[in-house]
Amino acid sequence: MKATLFTVVAALAESIVGNPMAYTGEGLGASLIAARQYGGHGGNACQQLIARFPRQTAYPNTTLYQTEQNLFWSKTTVLAPSCVFTPQSAQEVAAALKIIVATNTPFAVRSGGHMPNPGANNVNGGVLIGMDQMNATKISHVGGVEVAQLGPGLRWANVYSWISAQGKMVNGGRYSPVGVGGLPLGGGLSYFGSANGWASDSVLQYELVLANGNIIYVTKKSYPQLFWALKGGSTNFGIVTRYDTKTYPLVDVWAGFINQDAAHIPPLLDATAQFIAPKTGGSLDPKTAIDVTIFFNATSRQLGATTSLFYNASISTAPQALVNFTKIPTTVPSTVRKRSLVDFETETDFSANRDSRQLFRATSLKSTPPVINLVYDVFQKKTQTLQQVRGLILALVYQPLTVDLLKASRATGGDAIDLDPADGPIMAMIINAAWKNAADDAYVNAWCKDLLDTVDQQSQAVGYYYPFIFLNDASADQKVLAKYGKGASLPKLKQVAQRFDPNDVFQNLDGGSFKVSTQ
Numbered sequence: 001m002k003a004t005l006f007t008v009v010a011a012l013a014e015s016i017v018g019n020p021m022a023y024t025g026e027g028l029g030a031s032l033i034a035a036r037q038y039g040g041h042g043g044n045a046c047q048q049l050i051a052r053f054p055r056q057t058a059y060p061n062t063t064l065y066q067t068e069q070n071l072f073w074s075k076t077t078v079l080a081p082s083c084v085f086t087p088q089s090a091q092e093v094a095a096a097l098k099i100i101v102a103t104n105t106p107f108a109v110r111s112g113g114h115m116p117n118p119g120a121n122n123v124n125g126g127v128l129i130g131m132d133q134m135n136a137t138k139i140s141h142v143g144g145v146e147v148a149q150l151g152p153g154l155r156w157a158n159v160y161s162w163i164s165a166q167g168k169m170v171n172g173g174r175y176s177p178v179g180v181g182g183l184p185l186g187g188g189l190s191y192f193g194s195a196n197g198w199a200s201d202s203v204l205q206y207e208l209v210l211a212n213g214n215i216i217y218v219t220k221k222s223y224p225q226l227f228w229a230l231k232g233g234s235t236n237f238g239i240v241t242r243y244d245t246k247t248y249p250l251v252d253v254w255a256g257f258i259n260q261d262a263a264h265i266p267p268l269l270d271a272t273a274q275f276i277a278p279k280t281g282g283s284l285d286p287k288t289a290i291d292v293t294i295f296f297n298a299t300s301r302q303l304g305a306t307t308s309l310f311y312n313a314s315i316s317t318a319p320q321a322l323v324n325f326t327k328i329p330t331t332v333p334s335t336v337r338k339r340s341l342v343d344f345e346t347e348t349d350f351s352a353n354r355d356s357r358q359l360f361r362a363t364s365l366k367s368t369p370p371v372i373n374l375v376y377d378v379f380q381k382k383t384q385t386l387q388q389v390r391g392l393i394l395a396l397v398y399q400p401l402t403v404d405l406l407k408a409s410r411a412t413g414g415d416a417i418d419l420d421p422a423d424g425p426i427m428a429m430i431i432n433a434a435w436k437n438a439a440d441d442a443y444v445n446a447w448c449k450d451l452l453d454t455v456d457q458q459s460q461a462v463g464y465y466y467p468f469i470f471l472n473d474a475s476a477d478q479k480v481l482a483k484y485g486k487g488a489s490l491p492k493l494k495q496v497a498q499r500f501d502p503n504d505v506f507q508n509l510d511g512g513s514f515k516v517s518t519q
Helices: 003-012 028-037 043-052 063-069 090-102 156-165 224-230 262-275 341-347 370-384 403-411 438-461 480-487 489-500
Strands: 083-085 107-110 127-130 137-142 145-150 168-170 203-209 215-218 239-249 253-261 288-297 302-311 337-339 357-366 393-401 426-435
Touching (some): 043 083, 043 090, 043 127, 063 083, 090 127, 090 203, 090 215, 090 239, 137 156, 137 239, 145 156, 145 168, 145 203, 156 168, 203 224, 215 224, 224 489, 253 341, 262 288, 262 370, 288 370, 337 341, 357 370, 370 393, 480 489
Parallel strands (some): 083 127, 107 127
Antiparallel strands (some): 203 215, 253 302, 253 337, 288 302, 288 393, 357 426
């Protein structure tokens, strides 16, 4: 998911900067030799792909294969596909999918590779479809509305750099290394959310490859149920090969990061509580956005904090909505200032650190001042009994979902997530862990689960729990879709999946997380 998380990991975890190799091409002969050597589960599909797309299909021990393996953010998702296929068009995706389905081969689709759940975007012994070559951009129109056509292989850094040169911006992801492909399928949080809703709410058309290889264009008019389902419904319906998302006017922003040591966490939490206060808080200003991260270094046993502050206006001093945060002493100089959106996004790029194992887990509470300290108190107590785990950094993130965001989402026609503005505001919480050794996976996963289970129990006891799990921040075992629309969305999602994928290809062959069949 997060600049705060990237910051924590980059600053405090031991890092080894990756060095992805450029593809030089080994030639068809070497690929065919590899095809015989690495048959495995998926060998037949791989052989057909290498015959049809020799320079876009790769086996282990080739440069292209290794380059694709280096693109994953978390070591937990580096698996062993039989081959990698890198399409350049929807038509090539369709051709590959026909081969994969005909040979009954497991597969996975990877865009930016930021979701750390094992198997979410990679596969053992099948075909990995790496979407990084599908990175085209274009200004177009859908129903008379200007849109930016975005390939799923783009990262948000690419998008903002390109769209800013057009004098526009889009309601996209907050952090530049994250891929375009996966974020809208989970809803997607944006710095512009209070004005425009989820990132998915600004998507006006999807180019989608179905399991049978057909390519369709999904809008509110052409396929209304599928259009609704794609907004938060994950990878249950097809492979999105292009997003046509609404453009907005570009302005400079007031944005940056502040960092606090443990001694100044209490005033930071106070400022956060004041920000979400129901009648007077800064979150009522739709131009604002914040993420507050409390982190714990398991090696030094030290707590600290980093907060992203964002205001969508060309101003030079702190707006009233965020002024309380700027009064807190910082450990390093604040980076908050008037700047271009592209300049701010460069500060969120910490993608060089790809040497850790990562975990996300999420829950939600009603966004009311008492929950700020409730969650922090649980976190602080739990970290006191944490075992030594090599390189472990924990980041607890507060992400306010304002009533304005929920209203903006409803105003676009609704989505599968279906959060009721009358229930808002909501605080979406995430625990992110980064560590080094696979031997510690089970312990770290169990600790994070216990942490949020305890938060849920305590929040339920005082009436602050809210039944929503943000998909983009969730662990694979969490029943995300079952909570959408207070349980009403899942039956509809299953109906849509059955209509457009009657043979359950995306339930049985695609290993991605959050399948309707497992919820």
